[in-house]
Amino acid sequence: MCATCGCDTNASSSIQHIGEHDHLHDHAHNHSHSHGKTIVAVEKDILQENNLLAQRNRGYFDAKNILALNLVSSPGSGKTSLLERTLTDMKGEFPFYVIEGDQQTTRDADRIYATGTKVAQINTGKGCHLDAHMILHALQGMKPVENAVLFIENVGNLVCPAMFDLGEKERVVIISVTEGDDKPIKYPDMFHTSTLCIINKVDLLPYVPFSLDKVKEYARQVNPALEFIEVSCTSGEGLSGWYQWLKAKVPVTETV
Amino acid sequence: MHELSIVMSILDIAEKESAKNKAVQIDEIELEIGELSGVDMPAFDFAWQQAVKATRLEAAVKTVNHIPGEGLCMNCEAVFPMHQLYKPCPVCGDHFITILKGKELRVKSLVIN
Ligand SMILES: Nc1nc2c(ncn2[C@@H]2O[C@H](COP(=O)(O)OP(=O)(O)OP(=O)(O)O)[C@@H](O)[C@H]2O)c(=O)[nH]1
Numbered sequence: 003m004c005a006t007c008g009c010d011t012n013a014s015s016s017i018q019h020i021g022e023h024d025h026l027h028d029h030a031h032n033h034s035h036s037h038g039k040t041i042v043a044v045e046k047d048i049l050q051e052n053n054l055l056a057q058r059n060r061g062y063f064d065a066k067n068i069l070a071l072n073l074v075s076s077p078g079s080g081k082t083s084l085l086e087r088t089l090t091d092m093k094g095e096f097p098f099y100v101i102e103g104d105q106q107t108t109r110d111a112d113r114i115y116a117t118g119t120k121v122a123q124i125n126t127g128k129g130c131h132l133d134a135h136m137i138l139h140a141l142q143g144m145k146p147v148e149n150a151v152l153f154i155e156n157v158g159n160l161v162c163p164a165m166f167d168l169g170e171k172e173r174v175v176i177i178s179v180t181e182g183d184d185k186p187i188k189y190p191d192m193f194h195t196s197t198l199c200i201i202n203k204v205d206l207l208p209y210v211p212f213s214l215d216k217v218k219e220y221a222r223q224v225n226p227a228l229e230f231i232e233v234s235c236t237s238g239e240g241l242s243g244w245y246q247w248l249k250a251k252v253p254v255t256e257t258v
Numbered sequence: 259m260h261e262l263s264i265v266m267s268i269l270d271i272a273e274k275e276s277a278k279n280k281a282v283q284i285d286e287i288e289l290e291i292g293e294l295s296g297v298d299m300p301a302f303d304f305a306w307q308q309a310v311k312a313t314r315l316e317a318a319v320k321t322v323n324h325i326p327g328e329g330l331c332m333n334c335e336a337v338f339p340m341h342q343l344y345k346p347c348p349v350c351g352d353h354f355i356t357i358l359k360g361k362e363l364r365v366k367s368l369v370i371n
């Protein structure tokens with residue numbers, strides 16, 4: 003049982019705020035009790051706990067006018083590379099924060115920290131996705147300011163994170179051209195739940211059999227409303243389109 | 259293996275409900291899992307076997323009601339069985355489809371002792 007949020011998940015993950023004191027937050031969970039045969043009508047959504055916490059995070063983001071984006075992809079599609087470029091190229095434009103999700107190590111958080119951005123690393127251990135509970139705790143240590151942009155880099159996995167709402171405003175799926183253009187129909191859930199698809203590593207298009215038209219066609223079969231931006235984090239090609247998308251998504255501050 | 263997280267959430271719900279009802283043991287558990295819920299049943303069953311050990315669900319009989327997927331075409335309003343997220347409307351071929359059924363992931367009931 004986690005006293006801070008009153009929630010009660012079985013997650014066992016750790017959070018480290020890079021560049022500060024290392025704060026480990028572990029929880030494990032145990033309970034027992036004892037006491038003729040009854041049928042209990044439970045009727046409970048299995049993901050309810052996560053969904054409630056996600057709504058709580060969403061409320062927090064709305065209240066502080068924070069744009070929270072959940073970046074999802076297979077391992078190695080370029081999530082961290084995209085963030086490194088973005089945080090460098092857009093430095094000073096918005097207060098940026100990053101939450102990194104990986105099974106092990108703080109390698110990605112260290113890369114983000116090197117750009118001068120406030121970052122927290124969540125290590126999920128054996129866990130294959132971030133959940134709303136982990137985000138809640140990372141936020142407590144991070145204390146983002148109002149009108150900020152928060153990037154949440156999920157664990158590299160095109161399947162599991164699809165099911166877990168973190169409270170984000172938008173989900174951005176990244177696919178790189180080396181992965182094959184049929185990924186959207188092989189792993190449809192992620193494309194179904196995302197609003198933007200970034201196609202990365204377009205500098206490698208001459209070397210790999212990958213059709214931009216095909217990948218979009220497949221992705222639109224799963225999600226007709228999906229938007230696309232083609233980029234290369236190596237050459238910088240197309241990144242301006244992503245920056246524009248981002249700027250357009252930042253909620254306008256209400257001036258009284 | 260998000261199936262393990264799903265199983266852990268089920269255990270958590272079952273645990274709380276049985277504690278509320280002062281149950282010592284859970285004899286049966288009934289679940290609803292939709293065809294389009296994203297749960298891989300072999301992975302789910304594997305995670306289940308591992309996770310229920312030494313819990314009140316260890317000896318429980320698990321019944322899973324598989325809910326078939328059903329889609330509503332936003333273009334022609336046809337309602338049809340939906341087995342895949344990427345298949346078009348069988349009537350008009352459109353891809354703007356609302357999922358009516360198949361996303362379920364619920365604990366329906368418990369039989370406790
Ligand atoms: N050629 C090319 N390589 C790229 C590009 N973007 C990223 N890479 C390379 O792809 C590899 C993986 O990039 P990362 O940014 O670490 O990918 P990731 O999605 O964060 O990976 P995980 O966090 O492990 O899931 C690195 O070697 C990058 O240098 C690109 O646009 N073009």
Ligand SMILES: [Mg+2]
Pocket residue numbers: 081082083110155
């Ligand atoms: Mg990364």
Ligand SMILES: [Zn+2]
Pocket residue numbers: 331332333334335336347348349350351352
């Ligand atoms: Zn139709």
